[in-house]
Amino acid sequence: MIFLRHHLDEGLKVEYFTVKDPLELRIDLKGRYDHLKATVLPRACYEWMQLRFQDFKTVVEYNSVVFKIVSQLKLCGETINDEDMMKKILTTFHALNMILQRQYREKGFQKYFELILYLLVAKLHNALLMKNHEVRPTGASLLPKVNGVQAHGQPERRQDRGHNNMRGRDNDRG
Template structure:
């Protein structure tokens, strides 16, 4: 069953891999709760304080470890038993930390921050195991592990006379960021090349006046709703009439009827075109002769007092004269 309450720090693992950090966290939290005296020998803590300390221990132990120490009610006895069981980490950690410190080199890291984290981690292990690492040793480790191409740079940092390792790391971080900006600027625009013009740059010699009518979503001032849109402007607007397109509505109907009433140049009558004209040929001839002389109208019928006589040949071009006619 897992712990219901949220833990202040990770519980002690049965493998004792985190015993060093666990002991440090326990001492700090017991001090904040005023229970540090409960884990010391020959303490005079009350039963309530001891109970609180034991509850704190059990909450930050692995489930497999809790069963081994379930009968213990004295926090000082529990603390001593855990120390006897897991305190051998110093003997295991010390040779590994010494080897890491011996092989540590500044040139093996691509970032200054990564190197700083590695140094502080190794130094913390050595100091826990009883080894003393001074600031001068940390500085000398950094100076002597520079890359061979940075000999001049290493000498310049050494001549500055840093006494704290943190000051040297700050200077290296600043130099690293400046170098990154320098390389980025060079890669963006190589040496000898011109800068690209900005996309929204405006020519000073020929400034373009901003057209407020084109701020809408459409392509013209009467399309879309821009900042200057108002219903009154929409009502007052009239579509432009192009010369190549015929007008719509009544005007369009009038133009159509006008085309239909054009005069036929073959017979002179209205209402049809010459290619569909069915007027007899002799009437068309008379129309053309009268048009030349500008005489009377072709369709004017002259009649006397009697009835006008009309033959069948007046209505058909292919009239057969041999055919009998009615009296």
């Protein structure tokens, strides 16, 4: 009873403080919260059906929502496995990413976390490619080097007479 009371919410501790029998406490709590399955399950099933990978900006946001819904479904006795979660991702890709979807399917991921890790790495690589592209878009010419040598025209004449590597000679005179 000490262990059970320790894990109860403060409001429930006060309400069930006088209950001494663990079985009685369990029956009371089950009666009080058993209806949640009837309210949580339909909402969780609806959220699972409406869940689409394309609706999220980041893989992390999607993953968070998936685990929230899956935990609610498991709480209600429904089973969602890795195969179901991978199928959900791959069937809800944006239509423009059908080639990527096919490539991910062909990789043959066995675990959900493997697919998520792969998607996270791909997202990071895409972000890096976009940064590189934004620095110098395709077709843009290279910036001239600040300390570069002139490639055409007459070579510049040096004005530092007598201060070169050859001692005693003045090579810069006509």
